[in-house]
Structure formats: C-alpha cells, structure tokens
Amino acid sequence: MSDATQPILKAEHLGITFGGLKAVSNFNMTINKGELIGLIGPNGAGKTTVFNLLTGVYKPTEGEFWLDGTRMNGKKTYQVVRAGIARTFQNIRLFKQLTVEENVLVAFDESFTYHMGSAIFRTPGFWKQENEMHEKAIDLLRIFNLEGLATTQAANLPYGQQRKLEIARALATGMKLLLLDEPAAGMNPTETEDLLHCINTIRDRFGIAILLIEHDMSLVMSVCQRIQVLDYGRTIASGTPEEIANNPQVISAYLGSDNNDDADGDSTTKAEPEPSIAKTLTEGAR
Numbered sequence: 001m002s003d004a005t006q007p008i009l010k011a012e013h014l015g016i017t018f019g020g021l022k023a024v025s026n027f028n029m030t031i032n033k034g035e036l037i038g039l040i041g042p043n044g045a046g047k048t049t050v051f052n053l054l055t056g057v058y059k060p061t062e063g064e065f066w067l068d069g070t071r072m073n074g075k076k077t078y079q080v081v082r083a084g085i086a087r088t089f090q091n092i093r094l095f096k097q098l099t100v101e102e103n104v105l106v107a108f109d110e111s112f113t114y115h116m117g118s119a120i121f122r123t124p125g126f127w128k129q130e131n132e133m134h135e136k137a138i139d140l141l142r143i144f145n146l147e148g149l150a151t152t153q154a155a156n157l158p159y160g161q162q163r164k165l166e167i168a169r170a171l172a173t174g175m176k177l178l179l180l181d182e183p184a185a186g187m188n189p190t191e192t193e194d195l196l197h198c199i200n201t202i203r204d205r206f207g208i209a210i211l212l213i214e215h216d217m218s219l220v221m222s223v224c225q226r227i228q229v230l231d232y233g234r235t236i237a238s239g240t241p242e243e244i245a246n247n248p249q250v251i252s253a254y255l256g257s258d259n260n261d262d263a264d265g266d267s268t269t270k271a272e273p274e275p276s277i278a279k280t281l282t283e284g285a286r
C-alpha cells in the first residue's frame, strides 16, 4: 500500500555484470515524491544501464529496488509500466503515423476501459468516456503547448516537439516515477529552455518523482535538487548541484583525467581534456 512518507524509488546495492564488465555496481538511490534527481556521468558511465535495470530490461545481478514500497526485482517491462515507472528514450519512440492526440490516447492507463457492448452500440456511456479521454489528452498536451497540434501527424512535428510529445505520452501512463533519458539531446537553446519550463511544470503539477539523465549541464544544474554522478559504473559523488559542480573528482571524471602530473613528471598519458564541460558544470550551478 502507498505510504506518503515512503520513497517512490529506493535502490540498494543495485548492479549488473556483463561477462567480465561491471556496468553498474553498488548503485544506491532514494527519490521521494515530487523530487527531481539528476543522473550524470561521462559516456559509458552506466546511466542508461541504470534505466534498463529500473525498467526490467535488464535483471540485476546484485542488489534490490522498490517502487513505492513494492519490490521490483525480476519484474517484466510491462509489469514495471503497470506498477508506475515510465521512461523516455535517447532515440525518440512515437507512433509517427498517428496524430499527436492519438499518441497520448494510446498511452492512457487502464482507468479507461470500454465494455464491448457500449463500444459496438455507441451508447451514451461510450461517448461520455470518449469525451473524457479527449479532454484529458488535450489537458496534458496543453502543458507542453501542443494542444493546437492535436490533429497533426506526429511525424510532421519538429524535433523539439516530438521530444515533448514523448514526455506527454509517458505522463499519460499515470506513472509515479518518470525516467527521462537525455530529453534535451539535439534541441536548440530555445527548445531546451522550453523543455526546462515543462519539466518544472510537470513536477509541480503531478508531484511525481523524476530521474533525469542529461548531458546538458546547465539544464541538469538548474532543475535538479540533487545529482548523482557515475563513472565506470560506480557512484563517485552525490549532492546538490553546487556541491557536484565543485567536486574535484567529478570535474576530473569529466575531463577524462588523470591529467595530474605523474610522479615521474610524464603528463602526456591522457587524451586532450575538455575544459568546456567543467566550465559548464560550474556555470550551470550558478
């Protein structure tokens, strides 16, 4: 049973090994209702693998996790969705041939169910439910400024709006935990700013828990209450955006260092660092 004081997500010592590679190990995280947590780290750090573990795509080889108090280990992906975890993907997944509104309608949870008879004979009950679904879909699209595009085919939306529609679809499943995998990828600064506004709105309005993977540091730093940093599958830091931006281990991981001088004075062992990332880390925290 749901308890307002218990976390929406609790992960303890979660991990997975592929052959000899520990893609994620000893992953611990607690997310409460209404919290937005960032999960960051360099390429290959294990972020998407965490999402795959939480959504039942991968079975953990160590540890456990709970959604709103229910143990989720070993659940299939459809059971995870029913339990209340929804995700978006790095590559957009929409029904491109359907309209914007239809994309939301097909994602609605099972609170809308037809009786066969009412659907065949188009009874007043059937039309009432049709109207309710339509209004609910438009309401959801309004959050993303997509209501005017309800009848547009999803394939014809510009990229940034397709990304927003994907989030609207995830919300339509009536979830408790929303996993966003690089929602700002490929967006221009205006679209990113708009997305930031939408993420804040859905957190405030729906009071759900959100876990966000994002390479755009200014976005992460401005929306997340806490940030957890992975490197080589391990958590190297966890804290407020400001703490993370000033954490030398995090900066070092993003720089691909160690670009510390070696004891023998040879400092030429690593690839060129990317100072822009560290700069964004610090600037984003302001």
Ligand SMILES: Nc1ncnc2c1ncn2[C@@H]1O[C@H](COP(=O)(O)OP(=O)(O)OP(=O)(O)O)[C@@H](O)[C@H]1O
Pocket: 018, 021, 023, 041, 042, 043, 044, 045, 046, 047, 048, 049, 050
């Ligand atoms: N199914 C798999 N089989 C073998 N190795 C895998 C599998 N899935 C992920 N990995 C490995 O696990 C590690 C973590 O990958 P993951 O995709 O989670 O990183 P990431 O932090 O999401 O990276 P990026 O930011 O580039 O998306 C990588 O070394 C990857 O090659």
